[in-house]
Amino acid sequence: MKYRITHSTLYHYSQPVGLCQNEARLQPRNVAYQRCEHSHFDINPKPLDLRERTDFFGNRVAYFAIQQAHTQLVVTAISDVTVLPKPNRPEQFSAISWEQVQTWLRETPLSGSGQQAEFSPELFEARQYVLDSPMIPISPDVAQYAQASFVPNRPLVEVVHNLMGRIFNDFTYDPSFTTIATPLADVLKFRRGVCQDFAHLGIACLRAYGLAARYISGYVETLPEPGKARLVGADASHAWFSVYIPDTGWLDFDPTNNTMPLEQHITLAWGRDFADVTPLKGIAFGGGQHTLTVSVDVLRLD
Numbered sequence: 001m002k003y004r005i006t007h008s009t010l011y012h013y014s015q016p017v018g019l020c021q022n023e024a025r026l027q028p029r030n031v032a033y034q035r036c037e038h039s040h041f042d043i044n045p046k047p048l049d050l051r052e053r054t055d056f057f058g059n060r061v062a063y064f065a066i067q068q069a070h071t072q073l074v075v076t077a078i079s080d081v082t083v084l085p086k087p088n089r090p091e092q093f094s095a096i097s098w099e100q101v102q103t104w105l106r107e108t109p110l111s112g113s114g115q116q117a118e119f120s121p122e123l124f125e126a127r128q129y130v131l132d133s134p135m136i137p138i139s140p141d142v143a144q145y146a147q148a149s150f151v152p153n154r155p156l157v158e159v160v161h162n163l164m165g166r167i168f169n170d171f172t173y174d175p176s177f178t179t180i181a182t183p184l185a186d187v188l189k190f191r192r193g194v195c196q197d198f199a200h201l202g203i204a205c206l207r208a209y210g211l212a213a214r215y216i217s218g219y220v221e222t223l224p225e226p227g228k229a230r231l232v233g234a235d236a237s238h239a240w241f242s243v244y245i246p247d248t249g250w251l252d253f254d255p256t257n258n259t260m261p262l263e264q265h266i267t268l269a270w271g272r273d274f275a276d277v278t279p280l281k282g283i284a285f286g287g288g289q290h291t292l293t294v295s296v297d298v299l300r301l302d
Contacts (some may be wrong), residue, residue: 001082001083001084001208001263001264001299001302002079002080002081002082002083002226002300002301002302003080003081003082003083003219003221003298003299003300003301004078004079004080004177004238004297004298004299004301005028005078005079005080005081005219005264005266005296005297005298005299006076006077006078006295006297006299007026007077007078007079007219007237007279007295007296008075008076008077008294008295008296009074009075009076009279009280009292009294010072010073010074010292010293010294010295011072011073011074011284011290011291011292012071012072012256012290012291012293013070013071013072013286013287013288013289013290014071014073014146014287014289015071015286015287015288015289016069016070016286016287017066017069017070017071017073017180017284017285017286017287018067018069018285018286019065019066019067019284019285019286020065020066020073020282020283020284020285021063021065021282021283022063022064022065022066022075022280022281022282022283023061023062023063023278023280023281023282024061024062024064024075024077024279024280025039025055025059025060025061025062025217025268025269025277025278025279025280026041026062026075026077026079026268026279026280027039027052027056027060027077027079027268028079028081028218028266028267028268029059029060029267029268029269029270031083031267033083033085033086034081034082034083034266034267035082035084036079036080036081036083037081037082037083038078038079038080038153039041039077039078039079040077040078041062041064041075041076041077041078042074042075042076042078043064043066043073043074043076044073044074045066045068045070045073045077046066046073047065047066048065048066048067048068049063049064049065050062050063050064050065051064055276056230057269057270057271057276057277059078059268059269059270059271059277060269075280080301080302081266083158083263083266084133084193084263085262085263086260086261086262086263090176093155093157093245093248093251094107094155094156094157094245094246094247094248095155095157096155096156096245096246096247097153097154097155097156098154098155098156098159098209098211099152099153100158101211101244101245101246102209102210102211103165105123105126105127105130105210105211105212105244106210107153108120108123110123110124122139124137125289126212126244127212128216128272129207129212129213129244130207130210130211130212131270131272132207133272133273133275133276134272134273134275135184135200135273135274135275136184136200136203136204136215136272136273137184137204138204138207138208138209139184139185141185141188141202141210141271142184142188142201142204142205142208143205143209144190145201145205146163146206146208146209148162148166149162149163149166149205150209154220156211156243156245157245157251160202160206160243160251160253161253163202163206163255164202164253164254164255164258165258167198167201167202167255168198168255168256168258169258170191171187171190171191171192171193171197171198171201172192173192173193173194173195173256174192174193174194175194177190177192177193177194178192178193178194178197180196180274182197184197184200184201184204186215187200187201188201195239195240195254195256196239196274197237198239198255198256199215199216199239199240199255199256200215200273200274201255202241202253202255203215203241203273206241206243211243211244212243212244213241213242213243214241214242214244214250214270214271214272215239215241215270215271215272215273215274215276215277216239216240216241216242216252216267216268216269216270217237217238217239217268217269217270217274217277217279218230218237218238218240218265218267218268218269219235219236219237219238219265219266219268219296219298220235220238220254220257220261220264220265220266220298221235221266221298221300222235222266222298230265231271235296235297235298236294236296237268237279237294237296238254238256238265239256239274240252240253240254240255240256240261240265241253241255242270252265252267263266266298
């Protein structure tokens with residue numbers, strides 16, 4: 001499946017901004033089932049400095065600075081992405097139990113013994129996603145909510161499927177309830193939130209039982225209702241989570257839609273939580289009050 005993704009962010013300031021410096025994580029990753037064929041930025045005013053790097057998690061990060069006075073900033077990222085089919089039948093996944101994975105992550109040495117010992121980057125990467133992170137603190141309440149899914153000797157894939165379904169059924173999608181800064185404890189207490197919150201909750205539940213889970217930011221193709229025209233720019237950023245299973249790799253789960261992401265999900269970046277993958281952030285000198293408008297369009301090309 002081929003897509004063209006147009007993600008546009010508009011800042012309007014009440015007073016001129018004399019200088020701003022920004023980081024954008026708006027260029028899709030190249031991963032096993034996804035190729036970013038082309039990606040570029042259209043930034044107005046034109047930045048004096050624009051360069052790209054790769055962050056600790058392997059995400060593409062564009063840095064840019066604008067040193068002329070402006071009252072409006074428009075940042076548009078346009079990317080062409082090919083998403084390949086993924087396996088989604090349970091029998092294709094490992095039957096390893098969640099207890100076995102927990103033990104493997106906790107007790108397996110990072111390297112073997114003897115002169116031929118080799119460092120295990122796979123295990124090293126997975127272990128960092130077992131720990132608490134700034135936006136996902138582990139609490140007794142989270143562990144208690146997750147407990148119903150962690151049946152003894154249950155395959156980890158079945159545990160996560162069950163957990164995903166419970167979050168989908170127990171929580172109400174409510175964009176008016178949370179903000180980026182809403183604590184996970186409030187989401188759990190009031191059973192409301194958005195995709196970011198549900199991804200954080202799923203990750204917290206898995207980490208509470210010593211498992212590795214990471215936050216995925218991206219996009220999902222939305223189709224119009226039958227007989228209605230497709231609305232350009234009406235899509236939105238999306239979020240889900242991924243769990244690590246030895247000998248299988250990372251498997252994605254979308255609790256907002258109660259599904260395993262396939263060809264309609266486009267991966268943008270990943271990290272420990274939302275703070276690691278914020279699409280656009282920066283510092284502006286001046287500006288007074290500002291308004292923010294975001295438009296996302298996911299267009300199927302084939």
